[in-house]
Amino acid sequence: MSDAGAGRTMVDIKAVHKSFGTLEVLRGIDLEVRAGEVTVVLGPSGSGKSTLLRTINHLEKVDSGWISVDGSLVGYRRESKTAARRAFGKGGGGRRVGDKLYELREREVLKQRTQIGFVFQNFNLFPHLTVLENITEAPVSALKRPRKEALDSARKLLDRVGLADKADAYPKQLSGGQQQRVAIARALALEPKLLLFDEPTSALDPELVGEVLDVIKDLALQGTTMIVVTHEIGFAREVADTVVFMDDGRIVEQGAPGDVLDAPRHDRTKAFLSKVL
Ligand code: ADP
Ligand code: MG
Secondary structure (H helix, E strand, C coil): CCCCCCEEEEEEEEEEEECCCCEEEEEEEEEEEEEECEEEECCCCCCCCHHHHHHHHCCCCCCCEEEECCCCCCEEEEEEHHHHHHHHHHCCCCEEECCCCECCHHHHHHHHHHEEEEEEECCCCCCCCCCCHHHHHHHCCCCCCCCCHHHHHHHHHHHHHCHHHCCCCCCCHCCCHHHHHHHHHHHHHCCEECCCCEEECCCCCCHHHHHHHHHHHHHHCCCCEEEECCHHHHHHHHHHHHHEEEEEEEEEEEHEEEEEHCCCCCCCHHHHHHCCC
């Protein structure tokens, strides 16, 4: 990724609602993320942060509203009625939603998802694959990259996250911090337009948090567009362009770190910060 085109809208979230049964988890989310920027999402447990991230790469479908990443609707295609009839006329998939939105097929969703990297709290590496195999698996199988090319770029990525000497190790031979850095390298191997992090350091021993945050900071300096859910306020202050505070399925407050963290306007933001600071 480069910062070419920095400033254009990379993620656009409009009026997104999501319920699980009768529990409304996202209650009308509007959020815009510009290319090259880092957005840190804060909020108490259960406020909907993970669900929001999961809707951005269509691991969860929204009930209403829409999300676009780099100008493409996530999970849907917008088409004129006639064009769509031509495309789907002969019993093709793509359930019609409203007048002009057509749900993408699973294969198309998967393709879209390769452009959005996701780093989970618990690393989620494949335990039976080496570090190098973990990183090359998706580029080779999903993007059909030649193995040699994928290996070369995996080694470069390992170098970038400070793990050049761990290429042949298995995940269980690594510390949590090292595993998470491999997970970041694996996400980068697909050259995503956007990286999503869901509490990337929450499962780590305190002394390992810094090495992972340093890698994320380095990505930020290189202009990687990222949305990071974290409770690391120091990181938010230093790295975020925008801090978003969520509570009870809503964005309560958002703005520059100096505003939201040092001069929160809402009582709920103040109460949350007084607990985590
Ligand atoms: P956060 O990441 O801020 O802690 P989540 O987005 O994980 O919040 O969860 C928000 C709420 O949605 C919680 O009450 C959680 O229990 C509920 N929830 C999340 N995923 C599901 C699901 N797949 N089915 C039912 N409830 C869910
Ligand atoms: Mg969560």
